[in-house]
Structures are given as structure tokens and as C-alpha cells.
Amino acid sequence: MPYASPGTDTSTDLDTDEKNQMLELGHLASLTPSESGDKSKDKLGQKALRRLAQNREAARKSRLRKKAYVEQLENSKQKLAQLEQELQRARQQGIFIPTLGDQPHSTTENGALTFDMDCARWQEDHNKQINELRAALNTHANDDDLRHIIDSIMAHYSEDFRVKGVAAKADAFHVLSGMWKTPVERCFMWLGGFRPSELLKLLASHLEPLTEQQLESICTLQQSSQQAEEDLSQGVKALQQSVAETLASGFLCPAGSSSNAADGSRQMEAAIGKLGTLENFLQEANNLRFQTLQQMQRILTTRQSARALLAISDYFSRLRALSSLWIARPRE
Known part of the structure; x- marks a missing residue:
């Protein structure tokens, strides 16, 4: 027709x-x-x-x-x-939308998209908890009520790190890339998340007044977190160098020779084995983040902990908003 x-x-x-x-x-x-x-x-x-x-x-x-x-x-x-x-x-708005060439063709890619949706749902639930905490502070709720909300938020953070650990086993590079985040958030990411030491530095001005003992404890926690971050960063750098050397080790063989093909196969297997350790770095980084939040909670009072959690949430919300403003900025 x-x-x-x-x-x-x-x-x-x-x-x-x-x-x-x-x-x-x-x-x-x-x-x-x-x-x-x-x-x-x-x-x-x-x-x-x-x-x-x-x-x-x-x-x-x-x-x-x-x-x-x-x-x-x-x-x-x-x-x-x-x-x-x-x-x-x-x-x-800075939301990652896969193109036709990015559509899932394997179980790993399907798992990555599922992880992205889980992160989006986690963020929605986290926003509700933060709004509840903010309302409790504004209405001068007692410490017991605040503690209950804080414990719920900390448990929610623990679930986030658990889900990221599971995702890292399936696809460490997806977690490392942070594609479920906005472009500006990805720019400030470290091993799939935030730097604990930088977060403690940002919170200093929001937690005053602090006692001398609290200031000393937070300073010690910041230094220990920064040292742990440096150790993990050096480990990832060493891993990258080792993988690069493994891939480049067979270039002296004549092209097309059977020995070159065999060596190339062995090199790839060795490189894949080394990349598998990346999951451990991501897991250790998540553990460091959660431990820092827990230790910060022990150092601070209940109301200080509530204000700290609000400051952390506001900081990440501003990063997301900054990403939208950057994309929508006027261009000459």
C-alpha cells in the first residue's frame, strides 16, 4: 500500500x-x-x-x-x-540517560542499571529522613526523638555502602565512574564516593561551639582519615601502573607470531586478575566512609550530630544543583 x-x-x-x-x-x-x-x-x-x-x-x-x-x-x-x-x-538536569549504544546487552550492564535505580530510590528515602530531622530540630524535639532519627539515617547510610559493595563485585568500574551521579558530583568523587577527611573539614564551621576535647578528637579523626585515603589512592595508582606494565610487556615479540598471540593471551589474563583487586579498594573506601561517620557521631552530642548530618546532606544537594546550573548556563 x-x-x-x-x-x-x-x-x-x-x-x-x-x-x-x-x-x-x-x-x-x-x-x-x-x-x-x-x-x-x-x-x-x-x-x-x-x-x-x-x-x-x-x-x-x-x-x-x-x-x-x-x-x-x-x-x-x-x-x-x-x-x-x-x-x-x-x-x-544532569541525569544520566543511556543512548542506543549504551543499552544493556549483558547481565553486568543490567545490574548496573538496577544499581543506578537503587541509588535513586535511596536518595529519595534519604531526603525524606533529612526533612524529618530538620523538622525535629526546628521544633526543638528532645534528644531521644533526635537520636531515633539519627540512628535511622545511619542505618540508611550502612545500607547504601552495602549495596555499593555488592555492585562493586559485579562491576567495579561502574561504581568507580559514578555514572548515577551528576557531572559536578562525579568531579568531586573519590573511589566511588566522598572523601571523609574533606567532609570533616567542611563540617568544622557548622558544629560550633565545640569543646577542646571535641576539637582535638575531630582533628585526630581527620588526620587518620586523610592518611587512610592517601594509602588507598597510592594502592590504586600502583595497580594502574602494574596493569599498564603487564599489557606493555609483550611489545617486543614479532607481530603475527604464534608466541606473540600466546603472550598476549597470558598478559590479558594477568591484567584481568590484577583489576579484580579494584573491588577491594572500593570496599575499603566505603568502610572508611562509614567508620568516619560513626566516629564523628561518637564525638559529637546528639544535636551536633543532627546538625552535621543536615550539613552533609545540604552540601551534596548543592553539588547536584550546581550541576544543573552549570548545564543550563548561558553560552556566548
Whole structure:
């Protein structure tokens, strides 16, 4: 069936069919018994009338199908335009939207998308908990109520680190890349998350007044966290160098030789084995983050802990907002 554009007027086809049918009826009239007196011609005329009626019905259905097809094309075009607008708005907000080339083709990639959705749900639940904590502080709730909300938030953080640990086993590079985060958040990431020492430094101005013992404890915690971060960063750097040396170790073999192919296979196996240790670095980084939050909670009072958790949440919210503003910034 030829394609009909949305502006095609089917009335032209209808008029043409009616004219043809009138001509056929006139021709059949010449075959009626009143003029010919022949019964055989009468039978042929009746058969032709039936065939004409069938043709008219088939033509009517064909026009209806063509009209429905054109309407379907129009609806599909509108839905596609609407989907493109929604994708554009999502990308402007810093949300990662996979393209056709990024669609999952393996269990690992499906797991990565599931992890991204889990992180989005975690963030929604975390925002609700933070709003509850903020309201409790504003209404001067007692320490017992605050402690209950704080414990719930800490348990939620523990679940986040557990999910990241499971995801790191399936695809360490996806967790390391932070593709579920906005572009600005990824710029400030360290091994799939935040730097505990930097977070403690940012909290210093939000926790005053602090006692001398609290200040000393926080300073000690910051220094120990920074040292642990440096050790993990050096470990990842050493891993990268070791993998690079492994891949480059067979370049002296003649190209195309059987020994070169065998050596290349062994090099790849060795490199994959070394990359497997990346999961351990990510897990240790998550442990360091959670331990730092726990130790910070022990050092601070209940109300100070509540203010610290609010400050941490506000900081990450501003990073996400900054990403949206950066994408939407005016360009010359």
C-alpha cells in the first residue's frame, strides 16, 4: 500500500470510485432482460452486481485502513517528539540517560542499571529522613526523638555502602565512574564516593561551639582519615601502573607470531586478575566512609550530630544543583 501523507484527502479517491461504479452500473443496465430478453445475460448481470458490491466494500475498507495508518504515523510522530523533549530536559538536569549504544546487552550492564535505580530510590528515602530531622530540630524535639532519627539515617547510610559493595563485585568500574551521579558530583568523587577527611573539614564551621576535647578528637579523626585515603589512592595508582606494565610487556615479540598471540593471551589474563583487586579498594573506601561517620557521631552530642548530618546532606544537594546550573548556563 503506498504511503499517504497526513495531508492526503481521501475524498478524491472516493469520488473516483463512485464515478467508476456509476459507469459499471450503466454498462450492466445494458445487459438487463428489458432490452436483451436473454436470461443468461440476466444471470451475468446479477453476478457482476455482486462483484461490484464486493469491490466497493473492499475499496471502503482499504480507505479506512489507509486513514488509520496515517493517523498512527501522526500519533507516533507526536510521541517521538514528546519523548525527545523529555530526554533533553532530563539531560539538562544532569541525569544520566543511556543512548542506543549504551543499552544493556549483558547481565553486568543490567545490574548496573538496577544499581543506578537503587541509588535513586535511596536518595529519595534519604531526603525524606533529612526533612524529618530538620523538622525535629526546628521544633526543638528532645534528644531521644533526635537520636531515633539519627540512628535511622545511619542505618540508611550502612545500607547504601552495602549495596555499593555488592555492585562493586559485579562491576567495579561502574561504581568507580559514578555514572548515577551528576557531572559536578562525579568531579568531586573519590573511589566511588566522598572523601571523609574533606567532609570533616567542611563540617568544622557548622558544629560550633565545640569543646577542646571535641576539637582535638575531630582533628585526630581527620588526620587518620586523610592518611587512610592517601594509602588507598597510592594502592590504586600502583595497580594502574602494574596493569599498564603487564599489557606493555609483550611489545617486543614479532607481530603475527604464534608466541606473540600466546603472550598476549597470558598478559590479558594477568591484567584481568590484577583489576579484580579494584573491588577491594572500593570496599575499603566505603568502610572508611562509614567508620568516619560513626566516629564523628561518637564525638559529637546528639544535636551536633543532627546538625552535621543536615550539613552533609545540604552540601551534596548543592553539588547536584550546581550541576544543573552549570548545564543550563548561558553560552556566548
